[in-house]
Amino acid sequence: MNQQNGQRHRDEEERRASTSLKILMDISPSKNQTMAELRAKYKSGVSLPIGSPGETVMSLPLPERDGRKESRIKIGTWNVKTMAKPGKIYNATKEMRRLKVHIMGISEMRWPGTGVMDIDEHKVYYSGTQNDTHEYGVGFIVHKSFSQKIKNFIPVSERIIVIQIEAKPVNINLIQIYAPTFDHPDSEVEELYDNIAQIQEKIPKHEITILMGDFNAKLGKGNKTDYIGSQGLGDRNERGDMLENFIEHQEMVALNTFFQQPPRRLYTWRSPQDRPEKVVRNQIDFILINKRYRNCCTSMRTYPGADINSDHVPVIGEFRAKMKTTKRKTQKRCNMRLMKEPKIREEVSHILNEKMENVEENAPIEEQLEFINEMIQNIKDEYLKEDVSREKKKTWMTDNILNLMEERRMNKGNTIEYRRLNNQIRKEIREAKEKEKTQNCLEIEAYQRMYDDFNVHRKVKEVTGRFKRRQYGKLLDKDGKIIIEQQEKKERWMQYVEELFEDDRGMMDEITGDSGPSIMENEVEIAIKQMKEGKAAGPDNLEIEFMKLLNETGVKKLTKMYNKIYETGILPQPWLTSEFITLPKSTGAKRCEEYRTISLMSHLLKLFLKIIHRRIYKLCEEQIAPNQFGFLNAVGTREALFSVQVLIQRSRDVNSNVFACLIDYKKAFDRVKHEMMVEILKQIGTDARTINIITNLYWNQTAVLKIDGEHTDEVQILRGVRQGCVLSPILFNLYSEHIFREALNDMEEGIPINGIRLNNLRYADDTIMLADTIEGLQKLMTKIAEVSSSYGLDINASKTKLMIISKEQISSDAQIIVNQVRIERVTQCQYLGTCINEAWDNSQEVKCRIAKARNVFNSMDSVFKSHNLTLDTKTRLLKCYVFSVLLYGVETWTLTEAITNKLRAFELWLYRRMLRISWIQKITNAEVLRRMNKEAGRKILRDEKCKSLLY
Template sequence: MRRANLEKLKNAADKQQVQQHLNDSICSITTATTDVQKYWHSLKQCIQETTETMLGHQAPKKKQLWMTQHILDQMSEQRIYKNNNWEKYKEMQQKIREEIRKAKEKWMGEQYKQEKLDNWTNYIHKLFGAARTPAEKDQQVPEEALHILTSEVEYAIKTAKSGKACGPDTVHVELLKQLDIDNIRQLTNWYNQVYNSNNIPSDWLQSIFVAIPKKATSRKCKDYRLLSLMSHVLKVFLKVIQQRICCTCKNALKNTQFGFCKGLGTREAIFGLQILLQRCYEHQEEVYICFIDYEKAFDSVDHNRLATQLKQLGLDKNDINFIIALYWNQTAQLWYNNELTDPIPIQKGVRQGCPLSPILFNIYSEQIFDQTLADKNIGIKVNGQYINNIRYANDTALVADSEQDLQQILDEVAAEGQIWGLRINKKKTKVMKVSRTPSNTTIKLGNEKLEQVHRYKYLGGLIDDQLNHEVEIKSRIEQARQAITKWKTLLADRNLNTRLKLRTLKCYIWSILLYGVETWTLTTVTTKRLVAFEMWLYQRMLKIPWTAKITNAQVLQDMGTDRQLLKTIISRKCNYLGHIARNDHKYQLLQQILQGKIEGKKLPGRPKTTWLSNIKTWLQLTTAQTLHAVLDRDQYHREVAPAVSQH
């Protein structure tokens, strides 16, 4: 039985019309009749007619959230055939069941999608929300502020990376690269208006977050890295600002920071730590290391403290005011499942993908180590100076010569980090002891004991507590072996030119194999393993089965080449030594680690193979002769050439 639409009676105008119509209808019934049944029939007819005419029937209500009006209409139609046409009734029943299944699936998918978006929105609110005080801009901007030059903008556009996703304004950097000098000059004039007024375009204040999983099994929001898609026009502008402030900011950093500094990289950080461990091991000095992992380091930067740091550095006031205006008014939307969330205010953190973020984070985090480790006589003593940390941005390794000293500096760094909003992840922070006499450690963070490991992957390179360098080389070989499967079809194609296949091999396989090769220490075993792997690659390219009896000489002849892998390794290691030795200012810390005096005594007998002993053996020189030869670049290259050609 269909219910009348009584909701209309809640509306005053509709209610008055219903009353008027009903009362007029009832008045027309003659009251003279004494026939009770006849009167009742007339009264009922008046009420029913008023209901049909003035109110109508209420649409069927959905008892389930997934129910659709189309299904309800079909169910109403089905009832008509229940007693009249059984075949038609069954046919419609089957259709309705199929519609219900699809409606349920669609509704559940939408609910899941919306729930995911809500979870991400709440996560971002929690991650980037902070009790931030209003920005304090410096009102005393000098009258003769340094204007942005056309040459600066031209350089920023020229060096911008192509193939990057565009931001909310949908402007691609490739189109900016098509501007002629007159339009670049016009763009520069507009940049100066923005720079001097801090009237930032709204598109510059918006960014789009893209969630990138940190690992294949990522399930929770915290297991993703949020990259910011920003306006490329803004990126060009920020590139100009970066070039202006980089020298001042670089001078404020200690030489133990290798992250995002010109001429430095992960290779230098790995090299510094590896050589320091080798030299201490050689002199029977124990080394205790704590590999610190910060929780969402880039997303935890306090904007007020950052602004204070920039002012203390003495940067140009226009630069500071622009950075403040940009960071205090920014919002972000998350792109997830082809949908955008509502704009979310960003009240802390530096955007991953912004040209300024690396240098701003370095300046921010430097204060933690400056407050706790500067001028502290704790660490590894080299040439009378203490080295107690090696850093690449937020990837930090604390080093000390005793467990007590490491515990002390870890406690101080952790406490200062809490003040600055950088919390240490206890589960991912590890401890290692490098010593000839291995033993367990009891390093704690708070009340929780940190896990001691025998191997740790630091910046992509494996660190072993017994300095077993074969572990790292075997790991690189295995990664290269897995990569070869992606290129197997191309590299084994007999229709392709061999020279082209060799170039492809070096570009896509050797780049994986030889990551950090400058820091490797080769032994007889690892050398043979590398040579064997190179021959294995050539055999795969020639489709030679493992059962075939063929000499390596024949394989090389068929490939039209000789052994190149070992020559490449020797050349890169020797050239890297010269690169370090001839740049006193940039690599002062690495020179100190490589050549400085380490306390302790060497054991008698045959020494363990070291990084420097590799080069001495190849060049057939003593330590003093090698370190003297590298200072003359041309003479050193003449020494290296025969060593490379012999292998």
């Protein structure tokens, strides 16, 4: 009876498989042919599909259309022990070419940070630690023919990385992992599996998910279940039980265990105790797939002949899949540096001014802008073609080294010869890298002789690795769960921006009056000269460099267009939409709050607002108190620090206590209320036309966010000053000035100085409140918190700090309460990039400066210690990169003998390493200074301080 039931069940499966084949694959073979194919497959040793009747969409043979055969891709995983050693990445790509692997997942990559890199004809995606340590790490090496199909890349952690591939008929999700080893507690393994499960919850159930990597677990042989085959290796361990539970819960199958292979094609790891007389090898690397798609894998085995100097061997499977033909939108790039060449600049200027004469002055503003944009794009296409510097970068890797790697692979069985070849490869790599460094240094010298500072610094950053690479990271939703799908990312960002700029703003008031003189041509000319070059273009992709080429006729056309906008107060619609890009505030940013949104806007709009800024700057500056140092001409952070230093030092000289509260506002620039801002502009006497322009700009503005190359829908901005706008700094200063003026106008608390009481010092929103008693400081903070809140700015009590500078011992009971939260009292903290402390001792700050400068020097030692750069070039680079870090804030230091000696010792430490003088050589400091053509270190400090005082 059981046999009859089993036969009926198999017949039913075959019947349904035949039906699915016809419907899903859009082919119509005869029933007998389909049944024959299925029977042949069942007899071939490949197990029946689990969880679905017959075969699945992906497991069925793809039909031949127009003479094209089914697509097969080879996907593998490999623990390489480390990719941090020079040359190993090229070794990996060489092995991928030899084994014809399209995608290789890497465990123990050991590259810090996250990113994407091009290596030969491959693209490398990696995810490592966020603390710059070469530990753990995972990645993918993808052939470039497949890299265009990758629609998403998520570096989850140093143990998990995800890429999503667009395929037919369903997408493929690849997850590469590196599980903790046995010296780590089981709790870490459980946490890893929980994180993977969260990721899989976010992946659509109908899509293929392939999970692979070094699991550091043994499933063993003969433990056959619906999820684990009988072709395992060795004995199971406790981690293997944990892996099996995870596999069953996620309804996946371990593909390694379903394909019958000799033991040599099953083991993935060779123990250090492995010997010819005693074989110690295990299967701890696996490739898992959703059970419904198991049969899309046609083969799976290890390749012990592959070599990368690792004790693991790659596991590679062949899968039936078909990639989607995708055409991604790529922004046209142009080489704006070609504008520096006189001939090209002259030609572009001639064409530009000739076509500007055709701008129809009576046409609507939008049509004029469209004509200008189209004209400039045509010029860029013709004269400023794609930047040639973006061509494929030459590598130090040579064919000789690759041949030696192949020879080493052929001698894996000969330990002595293998070690000899490995040492030779390392020697060849050192020589090749030294040759490349020499060539780069010669190029730096060549640029230096041509006074080409741009390329000098570009090359220095290239040699020292100081280029800022794009940072990739995962994004969490409000509940702390990871976001995988691109659409969900865009929706989360839109939700965040809407909440960030949400406000109960009223309707825009009608501005009456036409006060405000028309814009003059010389105003446009001055504004064009003051605009900085090399800035990112806005949504219209128009750079200010072209406006700098306009002749008198072109300026006249631009002036008339600006006057038409200024007189009507109506801004063109393209100007009202900004493009937000997101930049992480710190390494490892995960939530939207941990990113900074930067606005990119049209350069023509920036130019127009620059004219408005020049008109209102003096009026606004007159309203700003002298204790505000932010965004003002002739003052900056150094002056703010100097003022704090002088004020507190004078208080200490007369034995007066200083109670200071360092205020931190929550998103201060994004919380400005538009109605109050416009009202303040009216109060100070701003003309009607300017107010009308600013009002229309803020009430009608929208923004789109650019997330991984894709734009979101428009979001309305209801509060906050515009990021990246030339008006924003002065408008914020004016706004905050009225807050402090209203709050502190009748307050008598503060520190007495020259007959007045000073109670605050500010740099933009970075504020220090000051008083000579704790009670006085409490009154100031209470009033500031109250008035700031009424203006929309809230104090972040958790980040606001209390510091007491006194020569006597102050009781720990002294406290400040803000918004019913006790402010933390600290002995030292950071203010404007410097370290200040209760003892008001500069020695701690000097130590920090020396440590930071030493880190910069060590990161650039390939330049400073090079024999191929002249001493003059190295000295200029030292002053630019190291001394600028070392001497920041030196104007505020009290230079004691001890501090001066520390700085002088560090300066000589730098010179000795630049001259490559060993510590065992008996070279005097005087001789070192003579060789460097320098005087004693005290002169540098004296010069820096005198410069500031003279200024």
